[in-house]
Amino acid sequence: xxxxxxxxxxxxxxxxxxxxxxxxxxxxxxxxxxxxxxxxxxxxxxxxxxxxxxxxxxxxxxxxxxxxxxxxxxxxxxxxxxxxxxxxxxxxxxxxxxxxxxxxxxxxxxxxxxxxxxxxxxxxxxxxxxxxxxxxxxxxxxxxxxxxxxxxxxxxxxxxxxxxxxxxxxxxxxxxxxxxxxxxxxxxxxxxxxxxxxxxxxxxxxxxxxxxxxxxxxxxxxxxxxxxxxxxxxxxxxxxxxxxxxxxxxxxxxxxxxxxxxxxxxxxxxxxxxxxxxxxxxxxxxxxxxxxxxxxxxxxxxxxxxxxxxxxxxxxxxxxxxxxxxxxxxxxxxxxxxxxxxxxxxxxxxxxxxxxxxxxxxxxxx
Amino acid sequence: xxxxxxxxxxxxxxxxxxxxxxxxxxxxxxxxxxxxxxxxxxxxxxxxxxxxxxxxxxxxxxxxxxxxxxxxxxxxxxxxxxxxxxxxxxxxxxxxxxxxxxxxxxxxxxxxxxxxxxxxxxxxxxxxxxxxxxxxxxxxxxxxxxxxxxxxxxxxxxxxxxxxxxxxxxxxxxxxxxxxxxxxxxxxxxxxxxxxxxxxxxxxxxxxxxxxxxxxxxxxxxxxxxxxxxxxxxxxxxxxxxxxxxxxxxxxxxxxxxxxxxxxxxxxxxxxxxxxxxxxxxxxxxxxxxxxxxxxxxxxxxxxxxxxxxxxxxxxxxxxxxxxxxxxxxxxxxxxxxxxxxxxxxxxxxxxxxxxxxxxxxxxxx
Numbered sequence: 001x002x003x004x005x006x007x008x009x010x011x012x013x014x015x016x017x018x019x020x021x022x023x024x025x026x027x028x029x030x031x032x033x034x035x036x037x038x039x040x041x042x043x044x045x046x047x048x049x050x051x052x053x054x055x056x057x058x059x060x061x062x063x064x065x066x067x068x069x070x071x072x073x074x075x076x077x078x079x080x081x082x083x084x085x086x087x088x089x090x091x092x093x094x095x096x097x098x099x100x101x102x103x104x105x106x107x108x109x110x111x112x113x114x115x116x117x118x119x120x121x122x123x124x125x126x127x128x129x130x131x132x133x134x135x136x137x138x139x140x141x142x143x144x145x146x147x148x149x150x151x152x153x154x155x156x157x158x159x160x161x162x163x164x165x166x167x168x169x170x171x172x173x174x175x176x177x178x179x180x181x182x183x184x185x186x187x188x189x190x191x192x193x194x195x196x197x198x199x200x201x202x203x204x205x206x207x208x209x210x211x212x213x214x215x216x217x218x219x220x221x222x223x224x225x226x227x228x229x230x231x232x233x234x235x236x237x238x239x240x241x242x243x244x245x246x247x248x249x250x251x252x253x254x255x256x257x258x259x260x261x262x263x264x265x266x267x268x269x270x271x272x273x274x275x276x277x278x279x280x281x282x283x284x285x286x287x288x289x290x291x292x293x294x295x296x297x298x299x300x301x302x303x304x305x306x307x308x309x310x311x312x313x314x315x316x317x318x319x320x321x322x323x324x325x326x327x328x329x330x331x332x333x334x335x336x337x338x339x340x341x342x343x344x345x346x347x348x349x350x351x352x353x354x355x356x357x358x359x360x361x362x363x364x365x366x
Numbered sequence: 367x368x369x370x371x372x373x374x375x376x377x378x379x380x381x382x383x384x385x386x387x388x389x390x391x392x393x394x395x396x397x398x399x400x401x402x403x404x405x406x407x408x409x410x411x412x413x414x415x416x417x418x419x420x421x422x423x424x425x426x427x428x429x430x431x432x433x434x435x436x437x438x439x440x441x442x443x444x445x446x447x448x449x450x451x452x453x454x455x456x457x458x459x460x461x462x463x464x465x466x467x468x469x470x471x472x473x474x475x476x477x478x479x480x481x482x483x484x485x486x487x488x489x490x491x492x493x494x495x496x497x498x499x500x501x502x503x504x505x506x507x508x509x510x511x512x513x514x515x516x517x518x519x520x521x522x523x524x525x526x527x528x529x530x531x532x533x534x535x536x537x538x539x540x541x542x543x544x545x546x547x548x549x550x551x552x553x554x555x556x557x558x559x560x561x562x563x564x565x566x567x568x569x570x571x572x573x574x575x576x577x578x579x580x581x582x583x584x585x586x587x588x589x590x591x592x593x594x595x596x597x598x599x600x601x602x603x604x605x606x607x608x609x610x611x612x613x614x615x616x617x618x619x620x621x622x623x624x625x626x627x628x629x630x631x632x633x634x635x636x637x638x639x640x641x642x643x644x645x646x647x648x649x650x651x652x653x654x655x656x657x658x659x660x661x662x663x664x665x666x667x668x669x670x671x672x673x674x675x676x677x678x679x680x681x682x683x684x685x686x687x688x689x690x691x692x693x694x695x696x697x698x699x700x701x702x703x704x705x706x707x708x709x710x711x712x713x714x715x716x717x718x719x720x721x722x723x724x725x726x727x728x729x730x731x732x
Contacts, residue, residue, distance in 0.1 A: 044696070074689050076696045078648040081570070081641035082686065085435055090690045103550060104646070127548070168549045197539060197551065354549065365539060 034070045035275070036095025037061070040087060042102040043200050045075050049226030050199075053245040054101050054124070057264030061272050069272070070095075079104025087112055091119055097275055099268070100124065102199075103168075109133070113282075120275045122268075122285075125170055127351070130282050136267060137170060137351065139288030140244055141177035142318050143260030143296045144221065145325040146311050147242050148181025150257060150300070151219035152189050153307040154240055155182075160191045161217030163208040165199050165224040167365050169353045174244070176357045177325040178221055183359055185307065192217060193362040202229035209233040209241075219257065231256065240300065249298045258299045266292050286347050289319045326350060331358040378719040388717045396709035403709075404702045408694070417692040422684035422702070425691070432687075434569035436679045438641060442467070442633040444675035445578045446657035448585040449629025451666040453622035455589065457602040460623055462508060462523025463630040464654025465530035466501040470631025471638045472534060473500025475645040478560040479542050479553050489559040494574070494635045501631015502624050504530060509623040513616040519623070527654065538647060553645035562639045574636035581629070586668035598622065630654060663710065681706065 039058060041051040055073050062071055072095065077083050083105050087098060091112050096119045100109035103125040113121040113133035126135035151160050160182060164171050175193060182189040192215055194208035205222075209230040212220055222230035222243035228251035234241035235252035242257040249256045267287055274280040287293035296315070299308070317323035328339035333356040339345050345353075356364055401423075405415040426436050446463045453460045460466075474497035477489055507526060511517040538551035547554075562572040589595040601608040601618045609615065633653065638645055660678050664671030685699035 038690070072690065072693050078651055080646065080648045080651070081438075082651065084641075085683075086686050086690060089432075089687065093691055104552075104648075107555075166550065197535060352548070 037071045037097040038090040038095045039073045039099040048246045060265040084108035133282045136285040138262045141173045142288045144174045144178040145181035148178040150303045152182035152185035157216045159217045161212030162193045162221040179359045191360045202227045205229040206233045261297045376721040376723045392713040396713040400706040400709040421687040421691045426683045439679035442653045445633040446630045447660035449626040451661040453626045456598040456622045458622035459520045460626040462527045465527030466504045466627045466630035467634035467654045468530040469504040470497035470501040470634030474635030478556040497635020498628045498632045502627040505623040505627025509620045
């Protein structure tokens, strides 16, 4: 692993070296100029979804700092050589605060951080850390556990489904926690998953949702879709559904189960504060309910009151840190032991999770 | 439609001679017209039009660093367009350069994926050769279907591009996935010797640019000076005359498609062994389709294509610049690029045709 990473950085370094060294000279800025904050995202900003949530997270920063910051959002940038060039360009233009909004920007963004110590870089969903480079991710699993409880209470067939983007640890943990939450209410519940292998493919996502409904799944988890594709297909079919990041209730007024909403503004605000104060220190930011980054909103009124009371109790325990969805005993889908009785999985192992819990019937793509 | 519309609408009449002055003036006039229209749009949007034009059309030339990025982007466009143009002049419409590009990238990646520890300066030339072969093999499928089964080459090559993209997905999600890549669909990063050497230190421009220029000269000699090239052109201009002269149509189709496939495959190999350094899903941002536009904008002439490839690259880089420094949304960038192409096509039409306003109620229609 270590070898591999050094090789990665070495080669990206060769590619990016010259560009920054030529352009880097102009990066120094007068102190009274506003701080340029640039957010780069792979999809359109849109009205809902991942990119929208990131962009909205910068609004309170703008409100707090006014003329002292200048925010630029650069949308629709594919992960690859174009992204490296654009991130280099924005930094050489004098923007000293970069938010790289997708995992695939990691190598290019890390190089920028290494070559420009005055620049602060926040990187979504990664695992690399540097003094001026923080990876950030949301503990979606804390919210999906709660929605799993609601889903099991409402499901008549005992079959739940999930339309999911990529089989990476972040999404796997969300599905696992969803399953564990559902099992806490109905131990016999089963979860099927369709991997669409895309962050943005509304047609394919709708197909996947319909396939799950055809298998009698009557609550569907739209895992990391940037459009209401799954949510609206479920509303049409009268099937409950929920999603991540930002509320899509207006697309499914009747069957919208709730939203695991992310509010990045506390994290962005704190990072910008630290940048201004000169105290920014790169660290792995894995943020959840207690950081007020993750919150379940727009609960459906159909959820039985007794279940809702249980959900609220668990939510409070997650917030004060006395409960984690990944506390043993947990059995893996292949029957082996996932988490031993009485132990709680540490964050480091949650972010690298590559197995499904028992109850998820679809095998992980290998 | 003829009688009614003919009475009220002007008709296009072919000019006897297209004047040289008009031919040369058409591109700058198209550029000026598109710029003026879009400036109006930016004013309506509340953006500073001067900043946009500066970022889009001037900045790419103003520093060596950004011009080198233009050259980097020109490479694949130029290479693919030269190969396609030869086929287009023989009226063999290979629309599937995108798929041939992907296969080239896959074939080239086979070496670093299977032999990640291999060292030696033989690796990158072998990758380029293998990539060329991969592109040619993919194009030969289309040639076989066209010549043996008389299937339309436009449809077959286009559809095969979709197949190529799925094949790439399969490899990246399955056998070629980076074992340490957290399940992200991408290969390992390539070793140093699997990267094409940098041509100009301090930039990302590599030796493959020289190869592209050499092949452009070769394309000029082939089309303007060789008998084989002449036979291909006759086959395109006057197929029946060509067959009377004993030129074999099947042979022309095979040759056209293989040349196009080789060029696209080489471009794909140079992209993964160049700025990417890794096989990933977004290896091509539509180079195979953009090259079709480049070929036609260049008048299917090897020298014209060099100019049009450079112009397209400037538009791409300039569009990204405008998003970064003039905070133009991506949609406005696309509108500018699209309206420029449209203006050019209209201008070219007026070089060859003129408008006639006459009441020609009884004119016979062709």
